[in-house]
Amino acid sequence: MNSNAGFKASVGGSRQGRRSFMRSGLSFGMAGMAGLAGAANSEPIGARMPDAMKTLGGTDLAYGQPSPHEQAVQRLPYQTAPQTAGFAIWRSPLQHQRGIITPSGLHFSVHHNGLPDIAPERHELMIHGLVDRPLRFDLERLMRYPMVNRIHFMECAGNSAANALSPTALNQTLGDLAGEVSCSEWTGVPLSYLLNEAGLKDSAKWVVVEGADGGSHSRSLPVSALLKDGMIALYQNGERLRPSQGYPMRLFMPGWEGNVNVKWVHRLEVVDAPAYTKDESGMYTQILSDGQIERFAFHMDVKSLITHPSGMQRLPETKGFYEIAGLAWSGHGRIAKVEVSVDGGSTWAQAQLQGPVLDRAFTRFTLPWQWNGKKATLMSRATDALGCTQPLRSEWKRKYAMHSFHHYNAIQVWRVGSDGLVENSYA
Numbered sequence: 001m002n003s004n005a006g007f008k009a010s011v012g013g014s015r016q017g018r019r020s021f022m023r024s025g026l027s028f029g030m031a032g033m034a035g036l037a038g039a040a041n042s043e044p045i046g047a048r049m050p051d052a053m054k055t056l057g058g059t060d061l062a063y064g065q066p067s068p069h070e071q072a073v074q075r076l077p078y079q080t081a082p083q084t085a086g087f088a089i090w091r092s093p094l095q096h097q098r099g100i101i102t103p104s105g106l107h108f109s110v111h112h113n114g115l116p117d118i119a120p121e122r123h124e125l126m127i128h129g130l131v132d133r134p135l136r137f138d139l140e141r142l143m144r145y146p147m148v149n150r151i152h153f154m155e156c157a158g159n160s161a162a163n164a165l166s167p168t169a170l171n172q173t174l175g176d177l178a179g180e181v182s183c184s185e186w187t188g189v190p191l192s193y194l195l196n197e198a199g200l201k202d203s204a205k206w207v208v209v210e211g212a213d214g215g216s217h218s219r220s221l222p223v224s225a226l227l228k229d230g231m232i233a234l235y236q237n238g239e240r241l242r243p244s245q246g247y248p249m250r251l252f253m254p255g256w257e258g259n260v261n262v263k264w265v266h267r268l269e270v271v272d273a274p275a276y277t278k279d280e281s282g283m284y285t286q287i288l289s290d291g292q293i294e295r296f297a298f299h300m301d302v303k304s305l306i307t308h309p310s311g312m313q314r315l316p317e318t319k320g321f322y323e324i325a326g327l328a329w330s331g332h333g334r335i336a337k338v339e340v341s342v343d344g345g346s347t348w349a350q351a352q353l354q355g356p357v358l359d360r361a362f363t364r365f366t367l368p369w370q371w372n373g374k375k376a377t378l379m380s381r382a383t384d385a386l387g388c389t390q391p392l393r394s395e396w397k398r399k400y401a402m403h404s405f406h407h408y409n410a411i412q413v414w415r416v417g418s419d420g421l422v423e424n425s426y427a
């Protein structure tokens with residue numbers, strides 16, 4: 001308890017924390033240069049006039065872009081072996097994200113069969129199988145249906161595979177380690193409107209959802225869940241879906257593994273039993289440590305990541321005030337609490353949840369930290385509305401077979417060295 005006293009004090013004294021943050025913020029880059037600030041203050045105001053104030057500004061763009069000074073903030077490409085051409089992963093640089101919405105251009109992406117180029121005027125959505133009236137929608141017709149807005153995360157089942165599989169903790173950035181998760185506002189037509197209009201027969205229990213990409217990516221999903229939560233998403237963060245996210249339309253299932261969110265969706269076949277497609281039998285099936293197979297494990301479990309500070313960052317001063325900040329989410333509902341430890345899990349403090357705290361969405365957490373400059377081990381542990389909490393890596397590994405890696409949600413550990421360098425760690 002005692003070793004945590006300083007940490008606790010800064011948790012309670014948020015005003016004090018803010019003041020010391022301001023002080024240390026002002027001193028960044030000026031360590032050991034005391035007195036300079038006084039000299040600047042005595043200069044006439046005009047001497048410090050920003051250059052940009054002295055000329056006319058440039059022209060703007062018809063479609064806005066990030067500042068050219070932020071070009072380092074990019075998605076992180078991961079190309080699999082040449083024999084799996086078309087399978088590409090673009091990870092989101094979570095270590096740069098503040099707030100809960102991932103900018104559309106930085107949304108992670110997983111393509112099993114390359115990125116199709118689909119002309120919206122030629123795209124159709126078909127609903128057939130065990131229905132009274134098979135239906136066909138072109139975009140113009142679909143866009144006339146009432147739409148809903150939902151802010152939700154989406155995470156690939158294979159996110160954090162390196163931490164699940166690699167025998168030693170890889171020294172990588174957060175985005176490289178765990179960037180197959182993002183959060184957007186999705187807008188589209190509830191699937192219940194379309195399925196009810198088609199008229200489900202009594203035997204209708206599952207729907208095989210197929211994408212219009214080269215490998216016809218398809219997944220079987222239970223009708224009951226699609227009626228409750230399914231959406232044909234047409235917009236992402238207020239604009240039409242990006243090609244990476246399935247333009248012109250995708251299935252969206254909040255809280256479920258990324259793979260079921262079929263992009264470029266063009267066909268829903270209503271059936272009485274799952275089809276066991278390649279995308280749900282060969283892949284996206286987990287082997288447990290006792291050899292049993294876990295199929296149709298749709299929900300993504302509770303998880304959290306400290307984004308600041310995180311892998312390969314260097315704390316600019318080797319002691320002093322820092323705000324620990326991160327993201328938490330759960331496929332089962334809202335985040336109830338996030339605890340943070342700076343001593344490898346010996347003691348935990350409850351982080352502040354920065355609203356909004358939404359159902360199955362990224363939730364921000366923060367905690368002020370007065371770093372004493374000694375080696376520290378940072379961990380975050382989220383608990384969701386169901387009361388589920390994150391396991392330690394060792395606990396997670398015990399549950400699954402050695403080569404399983406899907407649905408990894410163990411506590412992420414960051415080691416902070418006395419030099420301020422932050423590294424991925426397993427303990």
Ligand SMILES: Nc1nc2c(c(=O)[nH]1)N[C@H]1C(S)=C(S)[C@@H](COP(=O)(O)O)O[C@H]1N2
Pocket residue numbers: 107108109110111112113154155156157210211212213216217244245246257258259260261262263264265
């Ligand atoms: N048609 C189609 N849908 C797809 C995929 C695909 O390759 N083809 N990849 C799936 C996987 S594995 C994931 S994790 C999510 C990723 O969605 P995003 O690229 O919009 O982030 O899309 C899913 N939907």
Ligand SMILES: [Mo]
Pocket residue numbers: 110155156157158258259
């Ligand atoms: Mo995925």
